[in-house]
Amino acid sequence: MKFGVVVFPGSNCDADCFNAVKAVLDQPVEYIWHKSNSVEGFDCIILPGGFSYGDYLRAGAIARFSPVMEAVIEFAHRGGLVIGICNGFQVLLEAGLLPGAMRRNDSLQFICDDTYLKVENADTAFTALWQPGQVIKIPVAHGDGNYYCDENTLKELQQNNQVVFRYCSPAGEVTAQANPNGSIDNIAGVCNKQGNVLGMMPHPERCAEKILGNDDGAMLFKSILAAWQRRVK
């Protein structure tokens, strides 16, 4: 299975995603320069975290005009697996591949810390190896991670089981206190209706190896590989 990690000017978790794929799966992985207009030959596209174009206008707002995004959108529409992490999630929102928008954290401060997530949907290609409702620990690092959508969209997300991760307490209670940034409905990650595009604010690539003190994130990468293997068969 071949992974592609898109590099926008200002991406800074590209190498971390690259490394996680290597370390956890030992599968082929390549960088895709943002000026490229094809994603031919890749089986999963990762839009990494960082500050594409400095986030000077609005997080992800300029990156979505990078030539590569047209190819990524087309790839997603064909059912290809796309995951956007942190800034990558913001790019997916700006590109219209996922519904909703990001606001500044309600504390108005950047926050870098471990968060606990409840796996609300374990039926996606990204989460299939977790148990439904399982509590996992994945760190966040963002200033604009306050997910928002209107009421109808939220209802739709809930009905279609598109809410993939919610912030929760270590015991799994979805509470306001466990919400690090003010996201509506404690949403930490959502997927599209088809389930092949995932956006999440927490960074699974930062907790994918034991040496880092936590390897909960490894399961996401393993799930992707397992889903692809099922599909290929």
Add this chain to the structure above:
Amino acid sequence: MEPRNNEGLKPGIWREMGLTDAEFEKVKNILGREPNYVELGIFAVMWSEHCSYKTSRPVLKFFPTRGEHILQGPGENAGIVDIGDGQAVVFKIESHNHPSAIEPYQGAATGVGGILRDVFTMGARPIALLDSLRFGSLQNPRTRYLFGGVVSGISGYGNCVGVPTVGGEVYFAPSYEENPLVNVMCVGLIDHKDIKKGTASGIGNPVMVVGARTGRDGIHGATFASEELSEESAEKRPAVQVGDPFMEKLLLEACLEVIKSGYVVGIQDMGAAGLTSSSCEMASRAGTGIEMDLSLVPRREEGMTPYELMLSESQERMLVVVKKGTAEKVKEIFARWDLEAVVVGRVTGDGMLRLTEGEQVVAEIPAQALTDEAPVYERPYSEPEYLSAVQELPVAKIPQPVDYERVLMDLLSSPNIASKEWVYRQYDHMVGTNTVVRPGSDAAVLRVKGTKKGIALTTDCNGRYCYLDPYTGGMIAVAEAARNLVCAGAKPLAVTNCLNFGNPEKPAVMWQFRRAVEGMSEACRSLNTPVTGGNVSFYNETRETAVYPTPTVGMVGLIEDLDYRCTQDFKDEGDIIIMVGETRMELGGSEYLRVAHGLEAKGRPPKMDLELEKKVQQAVLESIKRGLVKSAHDCSEGGLAVALAESCISGGIGAEIYSVENIRGDALLFGESQSRIIITTAENNVAELIRYLTVMEVPFTRLGTVGGRELKINLLDPGCAAGRPRAVINLPVSEMEKRWRGAIECLMK
């Protein structure tokens, strides 16, 4: 005002630029004529204290700078230390105090930007940042503004570039009220073969300006950094630069790519004094000259004069000397990152820094005159008058606490001791996925991917100790930094330092400076951690009051096998707690005196016995390597009780301690005797550990056991050890944690 062409210099104009009459005479002698305005500006900035080290140079010679691991000592953009396998660590610390006092966000942000460039200009990929910060009291709203602004400036810049901020320190004391200290350290990783230096060699090689365009910001910033802060300082806000971390990130990637390409001869950041310092320093190091046509320098606005172009401190720019015939290739690499790279001149053989505007020569100065011939001052020094009064501490008159629990709780919520989570939660400390030990422990630890190795990093300085006795304070800063690394299981390798002092033209400040450097040198020699460079920041004064002498030490250590790293948190029920080292009857300079008795800086700092220090560090490090140690934590501010509380809090587990009260109870629990490390070991390893410590001939005491949900401390009467222990502390870990974790956040609300 800048004079028009060919007008003579206004009499005394050099003084406005910060040059003395004697220095102006020296300039005339060097040139054999009167300088023009551009030349005068160049001399003024290069001979400023900030760039020339004219006061500090003779004193900095005390530092040991050589050692088996040292690949690059002082004199380059950053120091380099070998970590084996053809790899090395590049590191440096630098101050951005004055800009941060006036514009905290941009001041701190550009401090981060500058030190990052110092590291990647050597060809290294920056892998970590640390910040050593000093502010006044958090009760003061202006301090909260400065503190909040500095932290978000560091966060805004470092997070965006994608280099994790993994450690540092924050202290609060009244002496920093108007003049906060912002010291930033950057650490990079490099293969020996990729090391690049700031030299302009090879006559005829093109000289290129790359990165951001030059604007009118930061003109005379270095001169501004070389004078005291005053009421008028706020008006010098234009001397503070504005940072663009996105540009920095592009510049970082492009520079590393171009360095790997093999086209680069030499490269240097345009930091303080911008185009001026980078060009003359690169030429001077190589013994060459540089000729530049300033009309070719890309600029942000029309109408900029040669003077402005040479003195601008616009950020995110580099000067690069490339091999003849490769300029186009270099341009292509920068263009890929949407950056400009423009040939503005060439290396010459005549040793001159020659600046033209088209055909017209606008300045012509021997490059080495700006660097090597800068004035050097042996300034007078004498012991400050305040010293004998503050050193006196009538211990007998200080009442012993009635309520030890209250004292411990007050210490835990003192901002100097309380958790700095409010700060480091705003820093991305995980990007890069190398952070193995996160902020909050004695030292941060990063893995070196693809190896078993780890790098341990710390910064350290207790300004209060240095105020009370700069020699001992300087020694302690080095010793404690090394001790922090040892607690992580690392062998201390080398030092970078940032020497923050007041106005050196005052003999008392000069004395503090000399004594601190002497103390640090002594400790560096003893602990075999040479100094690889750093930065001196003088004139940290407002209204005649200097900050505490604050010689911040940044230290790098190596863990050969990360399986044997160590952290401060208590691990398991039943583990045995041992204190290596000894507690003396010492209260001077302690946080306890401030918190419990309102004595901000009183007495003599704790004694520093370097022989004992060395032994303690060797014994603990070796014990960790032998797998005998489950946790290690240095005893520092707040003493034994605070160290125990911190290990309990971070481990989420209690402890029960029995200690013989052979000295005053407050000195025993809250005194800050040096060279002490609290370690724990599994019960089945106790005998072996004790045997080893005995063989190593280090003093140690068995203190108690890990377990339960409380920290219980009992004192035993030394007269009859069999007597009933006096329980002085019995506090739930969760309550201590609440106070310790919430203190700073609470003050910032």
